[in-house]
Amino acid sequence: MDAQRAQQTGQPEPALRVEGLTKRFGGLTAVDNVDMAVYPGEVVGLIGDNGAGKSTLIKMISGVYRPDGGKIFLQGRETTFVSPLEARRLGVETIYQDLALCENLDATANIFLGREPMRRSLGLLKAVDRKHMLAESRSILDRLDIHIPDLRRPIREMSGGQRQAVAIARAVYWNARLMIMDEPTAALGVPEQRKVLHLVHTLREEQVPVIIISHNLQDVFAVADRVVVMRRGKKVAERSIQETSVDELVSLMVGGNLLEE
Amino acid sequence: MRTLSRIWAWLFLLVLVVFFSFTGEGFFSLFNLQAIGANVAILLIMALGQTFVIISAGIDLSTGFVMGLASVAGAMAMTRLPPGTPLPLIALTGLAVGLLVGLIPGLVNGLIIAKLKVPPFIVTLGMFGIARGAGFLMSGGMPLPVSIQGLGRIGNGYLFYYYPSQGLSFLNPPAGVTGAELRQVTGILPHPLTFALILVLAAHWLLKHSRFGLHTYAIGGNQEAAIRAGIPVDQRTIVLYMLSAGSAALAGVLYNMRFTNGAANSGEALLLDSIAAVVIGGASLFGGEGTIIGTVIGALIIAVIQNGLVILGINPFWQFVAVGVVIILAVLVDQAKEQVAS
Numbered sequence: 001m002d003a004q005r006a007q008q009t010g011q012p013e014p015a016l017r018v019e020g021l022t023k024r025f026g027g028l029t030a031v032d033n034v035d036m037a038v039y040p041g042e043v044v045g046l047i048g049d050n051g052a053g054k055s056t057l058i059k060m061i062s063g064v065y066r067p068d069g070g071k072i073f074l075q076g077r078e079t080t081f082v083s084p085l086e087a088r089r090l091g092v093e094t095i096y097q098d099l100a101l102c103e104n105l106d107a108t109a110n111i112f113l114g115r116e117p118m119r120r121s122l123g124l125l126k127a128v129d130r131k132h133m134l135a136e137s138r139s140i141l142d143r144l145d146i147h148i149p150d151l152r153r154p155i156r157e158m159s160g161g162q163r164q165a166v167a168i169a170r171a172v173y174w175n176a177r178l179m180i181m182d183e184p185t186a187a188l189g190v191p192e193q194r195k196v197l198h199l200v201h202t203l204r205e206e207q208v209p210v211i212i213i214s215h216n217l218q219d220v221f222a223v224a225d226r227v228v229v230m231r232r233g234k235k236v237a238e239r240s241i242q243e244t245s246v247d248e249l250v251s252l253m254v255g256g257n258l259l260e261e
Numbered sequence: 262m263r264t265l266s267r268i269w270a271w272l273f274l275l276v277l278v279v280f281f282s283f284t285g286e287g288f289f290s291l292f293n294l295q296a297i298g299a300n301v302a303i304l305l306i307m308a309l310g311q312t313f314v315i316i317s318a319g320i321d322l323s324t325g326f327v328m329g330l331a332s333v334a335g336a337m338a339m340t341r342l343p344p345g346t347p348l349p350l351i352a353l354t355g356l357a358v359g360l361l362v363g364l365i366p367g368l369v370n371g372l373i374i375a376k377l378k379v380p381p382f383i384v385t386l387g388m389f390g391i392a393r394g395a396g397f398l399m400s401g402g403m404p405l406p407v408s409i410q411g412l413g414r415i416g417n418g419y420l421f422y423y424y425p426s427q428g429l430s431f432l433n434p435p436a437g438v439t440g441a442e443l444r445q446v447t448g449i450l451p452h453p454l455t456f457a458l459i460l461v462l463a464a465h466w467l468l469k470h471s472r473f474g475l476h477t478y479a480i481g482g483n484q485e486a487a488i489r490a491g492i493p494v495d496q497r498t499i500v501l502y503m504l505s506a507g508s509a510a511l512a513g514v515l516y517n518m519r520f521t522n523g524a525a526n527s528g529e530a531l532l533l534d535s536i537a538a539v540v541i542g543g544a545s546l547f548g549g550e551g552t553i554i555g556t557v558i559g560a561l562i563i564a565v566i567q568n569g570l571v572i573l574g575i576n577p578f579w580q581f582v583a584v585g586v587v588i589i590l591a592v593l594v595d596q597a598k599e600q601v602a603s
Contacts, residue, residue, distance in 0.1 A: 085491055100489045104482035104549035105475075113479055114490035116472050127470040 013076050014039050015209040016061065016092075016178050021070035023056050030056040032233040033070070038178065041207040043200060045214065045224035045241075049253050052230040054213050058180055061211075062094040063087030075177065091177030095167050095184060103156035107148055108137040110155055111170045140173045141165075144202050161192030168199055172208060179203060179210045185219055197222050217246050229253055267543050269594055270558045273587075277562065281569035288572050295451050299417075301564035302453035303328075303512045303519070305557065307528065308535040309464040310508030312556045315539050316468070317501050318481040318548025319374065319381040323388035324509035324535060327366050328528030330396040331513030335359030336405040336523025339412070348411045355407075356514050363510020364503055366392050371499030385502075389532075396525030404524035407517055416518030419448030420455055453515055460511065465553040477501065481548030534563055537584060541591040562587060 014037040023031040031053045038044050048054045059065040061072060063081030072079050074090055081087040084094070101110045112133050121127035137151055146165040148158065155163055164184060171179055181200070185193040200223040203210050214220050220227060221241060229237040229252040237252045282289035307324055314321045338358035339351050346354075366388050373384045420432065424446045427435040434446050468474035476497050479487040488494050509528065516527045541559035544551025566583045 084489065088489075088491075100483070100486040102479045102482035102486050102549070105478060109475060109479070113487070114476075114492045116475060118472065121470060125466070125470075126472070127466075128472055128475055 012039055014073070015075060016211075017073040017076075018057075018061065019071045019073070021057065021060055021072070022068050023053075023060060023065055024068050029233050031060065031067075034230070034233075034235045036228055036235065036238070038209045038211060040209055041204050042226065043204050043210045043212060043224045045212050045220035045227040046230065047214065047217065047220060047227060047249065047253060048230035051232075052253070053233040054230055055182070056233075057230070058094070058182065058211070058213060061087075061178075062092055062180055088174075091175060092180065093171035093174070093176035093178070094180040094182065095164070095171065096182055101155050101163060101167060104154050106154055107141075107151045107158075107166045107169075108133045110166055111137050111140070111173055113170075115174070136173070137169070140169050144169055144172060144199060144206075146199070159192060160188045161195045164188070164192075164196050165199060168203070172203065172206065176208055179208055181210060181212045183213055183215065185214065185216060193219070217249055220249075221246070231255065267552070267555050267558060270541065270543065270555070270562065270591070274558055274562050274565065277565045277569065281565065281572065285569055285572035288569060291447065291449075293568070293572070295448070295454065297561075297564050297568045298454035298457075299451035299519075300453075300568070301560050302451075302457035303515055304531050304534055304538065304564070305457045305560040306460055306515065307509050307512040307531055308538040308556050308560055309460055309553065310505035311535050312464070312539050312542070312544060312551055312553060313468065313474075313477055314381070314501050314505045315536070315544045315546060316481045316548060316551040317477045317498070318484070319498070319501065320385065320536070320546070321370065321502060321505040322382065322385040322532065323366055323370065323392050324505055325528035325530075325532030326389055326392035326396060326525070327363050327506050327509040328513040328516065328531065329525040330366070330392045330399070331359040331363035331510035332516045332523040332527050333396045333400045333405060333513075333525055334362035334523075335514045335517045336407045337399065339407055339409060339517070340405065348409070351409055351412065352415055352518070355517055356511075359514040359517070360507060360510045363506050363513060365506075367503035367506025368499065370506065371502035374502065375495040375498040381502075393525065400523065400525050402525075404522045404527075406522045408521065412518060413521045415452060416515060416520070418452050420450035420452065421448070423447040423449060453519060456511075456515060460508070461553060461557055464508075468553055473497065473500065478549060481550075483549075534584070535560075537588045538563055540588060543591075543595060545595075559591075 017037040019035050021031055021034045022029065034057060046054050046058070056065065060067045063084040063086055074092070079090060081090070102113065105113070108130070117129040117132045118126040119129040119132070134151060141148060144165070146169060148162055148166070155166065158166070168179070184196050188196065197219060200210055200212065212220065212224060224241050227239050227241060227244065227249060228235060229249060231253060239249070278289070287293055307328060311321055311324060335355040335358055339355040342351055342354060370384050370388050373379050374381050418432070422430045422434045424430070424435045424438055434443060438446060468477065476487065476492050479490070479492060480494055480497060484494060512528065512531070517523050538559035539551065539556050540546065541562055542551065542555025542557070544555065563584055566587065567580045570580050570583065571577065
């Protein structure tokens with residue numbers, strides 16, 4: 001149905017579309033009837049004050065929560081995730097603040113974790129093919145313009161930005177069709193923040209759509225094409241980045257009456 | 262890199278060997294060095310499985326009594342075979358029964374830890390008591406002698422024998438050499454050491470090159486990340502504790518062969534020594550770090566201290582003190598290194 005519409009209108013099919021997504025916790029409606037779409041090669045900023053429902057919305061899209069209402073479409077096909085693992089299998093990669101990397105392992109092992117290529121060794125035995133992993137890791141990191149001097153060093157010896165980059169490289173290598181980044185710059189120093197934002201640009205060039213959650217409106221202005229503003233569980237506005245300003249977004253986040261008064 | 266960072270442990274081992282060579286008469290001789298190798302084998306085999314468990318951020322406190330249980334089961338099986346059973350068949354029966362009985366506590370440990378999420382310390386402490394009780398109940402509270410002709414040779418023999426006038430012979434001393442002449446025969450490569458070396462190579466390969474080994478590090482480094490990466494963490498955990506119990510069981514069967522008996526408390530003193538070997542070898546009790554080579558060095562350090570102090574004629578109770586000091590020193594050195602690194 002979506003594909004038909006795409007053909008009719010000439011618009012590309014959205015990588016992700018949600019319709020009337022709703023989540024309740026007891027009496028609280030954390031996410032209330034939210035519609036949104038993300039197109040290939042587009043970066044969408046998701047902003048809102050604390051408790052606006054950003055994280056809950058994201059957790060439904062990444063398979064952590066099951067929605068109480070509404071539908072999720074990936075590449076036009078309606079999808080219900082039973083687990084985050086299944087969401088990943090369908091190409092929804094979430095880069096959490098804690099990154100979900102094994103700090104004791106090197107970058108290559110982290111990129112291939114759980115999906116290691118094997119080679120025959122000593123005839124019968126199957127060994128992890130480190131050479132292949134290293135070559136593939138190099139090529140994906142080069143493609144994303146990420147510079148990590150020594151791929152054999154444990155992740156823990158790397159900077160926050162480099163770890164972030166490894167997590168992103170892993171997602172891209174495994175063909176992420178939608179990347180969700182939750183406060184990607186929160187724990188980083190300024191030069192590192194810039195690198196991560198640069199990486200988001202690279203992702204867009206790779207046609208990987210990105211949803212970026214951030215408190216930092218400057219970050220959002222630096223990378224996003226479009227902004228979705230949430231307040232008290234509802235989507236209150238959607239703006240193209242060229243048509244809005246920090247002042248407008250702030251007032252939308254905290255409540256329009258600021259401007260009206 | 263990880264092996265390089267163990268350089269201080271190699272150096273410490275070297276210092277110990279040099280020290281005892283100059284102070285202890287007969288320490289630095291082929292006979293004594295091989296005796297150290299043969300004596301360390303049982304401890305080392307037990308420590309191999311423990312290395313995997315500790316790298317996965319777990320601990321297995323039951324191995325000492327699992328070894329005892331396996332040695333009792335092995336002894337019972339071997340002594341119940343009909344007379345006239347060929348020796349290799351007896352030995353294989355002991356091995357199979359000891360291993361199978363020993364794997365049961367490992368399976369139970371793994372299932373409870375993986376599926377019911379009870380901390381490994383608690384589960385294996387419980388199994389420590391269960392295996393201990395079961396071993397004593399089965400053996401009637403006494404060591405079970407295994408007086409089978411030739412069995413002791415498996416645990417005490419050598420791969421090669423050298424006799425000056427006849428050269429090397431394989432597995433048996435040269436024919437026709439008897440009585441006082443036997444003293445001139447030199448054994449080369451005691452069987453326990455050979456067994457241990459084979460298992461060390463297998464464990465090293467498994468940890469370093471297999472997917473299971475990589476996942477062991479991943480689980481120890483960040484279990485949540487391992488789960489999110491799709492690693493079957495529960496299944497891996499069960500195998501890890503079976504591996505630990507299995508290596509303890511192999512140690513128990515080797516004990517059967519070496520001391521020609523089976524005893525429920527045969528591994529009692531080895532539990533803490535084997536954990537010590539793993540820790541001295543650079544594994545972190547928080548998980549994610551450690552190597553088989555490290556564990557080998559750790560076990561050798563313990564064995565050399567014990568042997569050297571005996572040769573110096575020092576009261577054996579000092580061995581406990583010395584090993585205890587080394588454990589604490591090893592962890593201090595690792596912590597200092599980490600501070601330097603960061």
